[in-house]
Amino acid sequence: MSLYTFSMIMIGLGALFAVVTLVYVLRMTFSRQAGEIGGWELRGAGKTIAAVARTTLAEGVRTKAALGFALLVVFSVPVFWWLAEGDGTIKGRVQMFMTYSLGFSGFVLSLLTIFFACRSLSNEIATRQIYGIVSKPVPRWQILIGKWVGVMTLNAVLLGLVGLGTYVGTKTITWQFKRHLRHELMTSGGLTPKQSGDAVAALDRVRGIGKTGMESPVITAMSQATGMSRKQVGDVLLKLPEPTRVNLRRFDELRRQVLVARASVSPPMPDLTEEIEKRYRALEEADNLPETMTPGEVREQIAKELSSSVRTVPPGTGRVWKMKGPKPQERQDFIMSIRFKLRVAATIPAIRNPDTGELLEEDTVLCVWTVGNPQTGDSLDLIDAQPVNTYKELELPTNCVQSDGTIMLRFMNIDPRNNDVVFDYPHGLEVMYRVSSFGMNVFQTCLAILVPLACLASLGVCASSFLSFPVGSLIIGCLYLISISMGFVAESLAVSEEYAPVERGLDWEIRRMTVEAIGTMLSVGGLDPTDQLIEGRTIDWSVPWHGPLKESLSKWPFVLFKSLIVLMIGVLVFRRRELAAVIV
Numbered sequence: 075m076s077l078y079t080f081s082m083i084m085i086g087l088g089a090l091f092a093v094v095t096l097v098y099v100l101r102m103t104f105s106r107q108a109g110e111i112g113g114w115e116l117r118g119a120g121k122t123i124a125a126v127a128r129t130t131l132a133e134g135v136r137t138k139a140a141l142g143f144a145l146l147v148v149f150s151v152p153v154f155w156w157l158a159e160g161d162g163t164i165k166g167r168v169q170m171f172m173t174y175s176l177g178f179s180g181f182v183l184s185l186l187t188i189f190f191a192c193r194s195l196s197n198e199i200a201t202r203q204i205y206g207i208v209s210k211p212v213p214r215w216q217i218l219i220g221k222w223v224g225v226m227t228l229n230a231v232l233l234g235l236v237g238l239g240t241y242v243g244t245k246t247i248t249w250q251f252k253r254h255l256r257h258e259l260m261t262s263g264g265l266t267p268k269q270s271g272d273a274v275a276a277l278d279r280v281r282g283i284g285k286t287g288m289e290s291p292v293i294t295a296m297s298q299a300t301g302m303s304r305k306q307v308g309d310v311l312l313k314l315p316e317p318t319r320v321n322l323r324r325f326d327e328l329r330r331q332v333l334v335a336r337a338s339v340s341p342p343m344p345d346l347t348e349e350i351e352k353r354y355r356a357l358e359e360a361d362n363l364p365e366t367m368t369p370g371e372v373r374e375q376i377a378k379e380l381s382s383s384v385r386t387v388p389p390g391t392g393r394v395w396k397m398k399g400p401k402p403q404e405r406q407d408f409i410m411s412i413r414f415k416l417r418v419a420a421t422i423p424a425i426r427n428p429d430t431g432e433l434l435e436e437d438t439v440l441c442v443w444t445v446g447n448p449q450t451g452d453s454l455d456l457i458d459a460q461p462v463n464t465y466k467e468l469e470l471p472t473n474c475v476q477s478d479g480t481i482m483l484r485f486m487n488i489d490p491r492n493n494d495v496v497f498d499y500p501h502g503l504e505v506m507y508r509v510s511s512f513g514m515n516v517f518q519t520c521l522a523i524l525v526p527l528a529c530l531a532s533l534g535v536c537a538s539s540f541l542s543f544p545v546g547s548l549i550i551g552c553l554y555l556i557s558i559s560m561g562f563v564a565e566s567l568a569v570s571e572e573y574a575p576v577e578r579g580l581d582w583e584i585r586r587m588t589v590e591a592i593g594t595m596l597s598v599g600g601l602d603p604t605d606q607l608i609e610g611r612t613i614d615w616s617v618p619w620h621g622p623l624k625e626s627l628s629k630w631p632f633v634l635f636k637s638l639i640v641l642m643i644g645v646l647v648f649r650r651r652e653l654a655a656v657i658v
Contacts, residue, residue, distance in 0.1 A: 119213075122213075123216050126224065134225075146182055147182050150178055151179070152239070168332060171243055172240055172608050175236060175239065179233070188554060191534025195221055195648075199653065222532060225531045234520065277292070293308055331609070334610045335612040337479075338413075338614070341397055341497075354369070354372060354376060391486075393484070394482065401479050401509065408507070411468060412468045415464065416497075417496040419493075421436075421437065422436060422439070422493055427490060434489070441460055441485060453474060459489075518603075519606070525601065530550065533637075535644055536640045539651065564589050568582070569582065599630045
C-alpha cells in the first residue's frame with residue numbers, strides 16, 4: 075500500500091469518525107429525554123461560577139496527576155536555566171532558555187488542560203458526586219462555565235509563575251555575564267575594581283545601533299564611564315579572552331535584538347482581483363484562453379504573474395511602500411531596522427561602477443533605501459551594495475515612523491549590472507522598531523500561550539459532558555497532536571509549496587482542500603509566541619480580514635470564537651443529559 079493510499083484512507087476514517095461524533099452530539103443535544111429543561115437564570119451566576127471554579131482549582135491541587143504536571147512546569151524553568159547553553163554565547167543561552175522554558179511549559183500545560191478538563195466533570199459524574207450539585211437550584215450551564223474558569227485559572231497561575239521565572243532567569247543570565255566581565259577586566263584587562271565596576275555598569279547605558287570595532291557603542295559607553303579614551307578602552311578589551319570579547323559583542327546584539335519588543339511591519343499585498351478579471355476577460359474576448367487549462371487555472375496563472383510584477387523592481391526603477399504599524403515607543407535611543415532579502419535569479423559578476431569607479435562585489439546589488447517622508451524632511455537615505463539571496467538587516471539610529479505608526483519606505487535599484495530584484499512578502503521585506511519593553515513582551519507571550527489553552531479547555535469540558543475521561547482525553551489529545559503536526563501532514567501529502575507536484579490534478583486539489591480544512595478547524599491560535607519572543611518581536615495580534623479566508627480563520631479571534639461555540643455545545647449536551655434514571 076502506498077503512502078498516498080494510506081493517507082487518503084486515514085483521512086476518510088477520520089472524517090467518518092468526526093461525522094459520527096457530531097451526529098451523536100447533536101442527537102444528545104436535541105433528544106427528548108430527562109435532563110434540565112430550564113435553568114438559564116443569570117441572577118447570582120457570578121457567585122456560583124466562582125464557587126465551582128474554586129472547587130475545580132482545589133481539585134487540581136489535590137489530584138496527583140494534575141499536581142505532577144504543575145510541579146513539572148514550575149521546576150522545569152530553573153532546570154532549563156541551569157542547562158541552557160545555546161551556541162555558547164550569552165545571546166544563544168538566553169534564546170535557548172526562553173525557548174525551552176516557555177515552549178516546554180506551553181506543551182505541558184496543554185496536556186494538563188486536556189487531562190484536567192476531561193477528568194473534572196466526567197469523574198464527578200462517574201463517582202456520583204455531581205448529585206450533590208445538580209440537586210440544588212444550580213443551572214447546569216453555570217457548572218460547565220465554572221469548570222472552564224477553574225481550569226483556566228490554574229493555567230493562568232502556572233503560566234504567570236513560568237513567565238516570572240523566565241524574566242528573572244533572563245536577567246540573572248545577563249547579571250552573571252556582567253559579574254564575569256568585571257572579573258576579567260580586573261584580572262586580564264588590568265583595571266582597578268572601581269574602573270571595572272564603572273565599565274560594567276556602563277553596559278546598562280549603551281545606546282545606538284550596533285557597530286563593529288572601535289565604533290562600537292559599548293566602547294563609547296565604557297569610555298564615558300571610566301574617563302579613559304576610546305583607544306585605551308579598546309586596548310583593554312583586546313587583552314580579554316576571546317570568549318569574553320565574543321560575549322561582549324553578543325551582549326550588544328542581545329540588547330538590540332532580543333531584550334526588546336519590536337513591531338514587524340511588512341508591505342500589504344494589493345488586491346489584484348479586478349486586474350485578474352480584467353486580463354481574463356481580455357484573453358477571453360481575444361479567444362486566447364489556453365485550451366488545456368480550466369478558467370480557475372488561467373486566473374491562478376494570471377494572479378502569479380501580477381503578484382510577481384508587484385514584487386519586482388526592474389533596474390533603474392524604484393518602488394514605494396506605505397505601511398501602517400503600531401505606535402512607536404518614545405525613546406531617545408530609538409532604533410529601527412529594515413530586514414530584507416533581495417532575490418535575484420542569476421549570478422551577478424563583480425565589476426567597477428562606471429560612474430564612481432567603486433568596486434561592486436560579486437552577488438551584490440547597488441541600491442538606495444529611503445525611510446521616511448522626504449517632503450517633510452524626516453527621512454534617511456542609505457546607499458550601498460547589498461548582498462543578494464540572503465537576509466540582511468540594516469539598523470537606523472533615527473525615528474522615521476510617524477506618530478500614528480505610518481512608515482514610508484522606498485527602494486531604488488541603481489545597480490549598473492541590470493538585474494531585476496524581487497521581494498518575497500511578507501518575510502522578504504520588514505521594517506522593525508521598538509514599541510514596548512522586554513517585560514511587556516514576556517507578558518504578551520504568556521497571554522498568547524493562553525489562547526490555545528482556552529480552546530483546549532473548552533474542548534475538554536465539552537467532551538466531559540457526554541464522554542468518559544479515558545475516551546474524552548484520548549480524542550482531544552489526538553486532535554491536539556494532529557493540530558501541531560499539520561506542517562508534517564501537509565509535507566507528507568505533498569500539498570505544501572515545497573513538495574507540491576508540477577502537474578496538480580483533481581486528487582491534489584482534494585488533498586490540499588482536506589488538509590487546509592483540517593488545519594483550519596483544528597487551529598489553536600497560530601501566534602507562535604515563543605519564536606517571536608526570542609527574536610525580540612512583539613506578539614502580532616492583528617488579523618488579516620481581507621486576505622485568504624483560511625488565513626483569517628486560523629487566527630486567535632476565530633480560535634476564541636470556536637472555543638465559545640464548543641463550550642455552548644457542551645452546555646446544551648449537559649443540560650439534556652440524564653444523570654440518574656428514575657426507577658419505579
